[in-house]
Amino acid sequence: MNNFASYLRNKKKFLILGCGFTGSFFAKTIKKFGYTALTSSRSENKDPNSFVFNSEKGIVPNEKIFDGVTHILSCIPPDKNGNDPVLESLKNKLQSLSLEWVGYLSTTGVYGNTKGDWVSEIDKPNPFQKRSHKRLHCEKEWIKSDLPVQIFRLPGIYGPGRSTFEAIRNQKIRIISKKDQVFSRIHVADITNAIIYLLQNKDSLKFHQIINIADDEPCAQIEVIQYCYDLLGLKMPKPILFEDAKKDLSPIAQSFWMENRRVSNNLLCETLGYKLIYKNYKTGLKNCFLNS
Numbered sequence: 001m002n003n004f005a006s007y008l009r010n011k012k013k014f015l016i017l018g019c020g021f022t023g024s025f026f027a028k029t030i031k032k033f034g035y036t037a038l039t040s041s042r043s044e045n046k047d048p049n050s051f052v053f054n055s056e057k058g059i060v061p062n063e064k065i066f067d068g069v070t071h072i073l074s075c076i077p078p079d080k081n082g083n084d085p086v087l088e089s090l091k092n093k094l095q096s097l098s099l100e101w102v103g104y105l106s107t108t109g110v111y112g113n114t115k116g117d118w119v120s121e122i123d124k125p126n127p128f129q130k131r132s133h134k135r136l137h138c139e140k141e142w143i144k145s146d147l148p149v150q151i152f153r154l155p156g157i158y159g160p161g162r163s164t165f166e167a168i169r170n171q172k173i174r175i176i177s178k179k180d181q182v183f184s185r186i187h188v189a190d191i192t193n194a195i196i197y198l199l200q201n202k203d204s205l206k207f208h209q210i211i212n213i214a215d216d217e218p219c220a221q222i223e224v225i226q227y228c229y230d231l232l233g234l235k236m237p238k239p240i241l242f243e244d245a246k247k248d249l250s251p252i253a254q255s256f257w258m259e260n261r262r263v264s265n266n267l268l269c270e271t272l273g274y275k276l277i278y279k280n281y282k283t284g285l286k287n288c289f290l291n292s
């Protein structure tokens with residue numbers, strides 16, 4: 001990580017487009033190295049390093065924001081028409097800059113349903129949900145843009161302030177069991193640190209345009225929920241079978257259960273040598289428990 005501090009000092013300027021959960025964690029982490037990134041959100045806020053970018057309202061950042069930018073991380077999902085908000089509004093601008101690197105946060109939803117099998121970057125995407133088709137379209141647009149883009153495919157993101165604990169505390173938890181169903185997940189700190197690791201070792205590692213960032217242990221949702229109840233010292237209510245729960249779920253919640261896959265992190269962790277901070281949900285959730 002110390003290497004990263006010297007990497008940053010060497011005239012790097014970061015823009016983080018979409019400073020939501022992951023974007024703000026990334027910005028905060030960079031700040032710890034004494035470096036400030038400029039971050040976007042859709043409406044004004046008090047942060048002096050924040051600027052407004054809202055593709056829906058046609059609000060684009062002031063030209064000055066882009067002066068000297070070398071690195072961009074886009075954490076913005078596709079818009080309702082399935083287009084990428086950044087490329088729709090800012091592609092020409094980005095292409096006019098001397099960018100060293102662009103990171104794009106995508107989803108492992110592009111792989112579709114593998115019926116529980118492992119899936120890796122060499123597998124052909126096979127999106128099932130409409131939103132995943134839109135996402136794959138955005139990935140393709142980023143690749144076509146000829147910008148120096150690296151795409152990170154992410155499973156369910158959790159971290160302090162956004163995890164099963166909040167769902168339990170806010171009584172929004174649904175305890176559903178579905179035989180043989182697993183989910184992959186990733187702690188927000190590992191998304192951030194993996195990206196930092198790849199940047200820091202950019203010159204020595206082979207460049208891969210698409211990289212999964214997932215933990216080592218895809219598992220059933222109910223295991224995760226049980227673990228949280230145990231940490232909270234509470235008794236977990238009896239689970240409902242998916243078949244019985246289905247009718248009361250929203251279409252989006254139902255779609256979540258329609259895909260079953262294990263996302264491989266071999267490229268990131270074996271080939272490229274990144275060491276996960278949180279290898280599985282237990283270590284990751286312990287961190288959330290202690291920081292919430």
Ligand SMILES: NC(=O)c1ccc[n+]([C@@H]2O[C@H](COP(=O)([O-])OP(=O)(O)OC[C@H]3O[C@@H](n4cnc5c(N)ncnc54)[C@H](OP(=O)(O)O)[C@@H]3O)[C@@H](O)[C@H]2O)c1
Binds near residue numbers: 019053105106
């Ligand atoms: N959450 C997950 O479990 C998960 C899993 C896999 C992949 N992903 C993807 O990974 C990325 C980061 O996820 P996240 O959960 O950290 O995202 P998030 O918290 O929902 O943040 C999304 C950011 O995008 C901005 N944004 C949305 N639409 C925009 C538009 N039309 N114009 C300008 N800005 C716009 C939002 O602005 P405001 O700050 O103003 O709201 C926000 O800053 C997203 O693309 C997400 O879809 C998420």
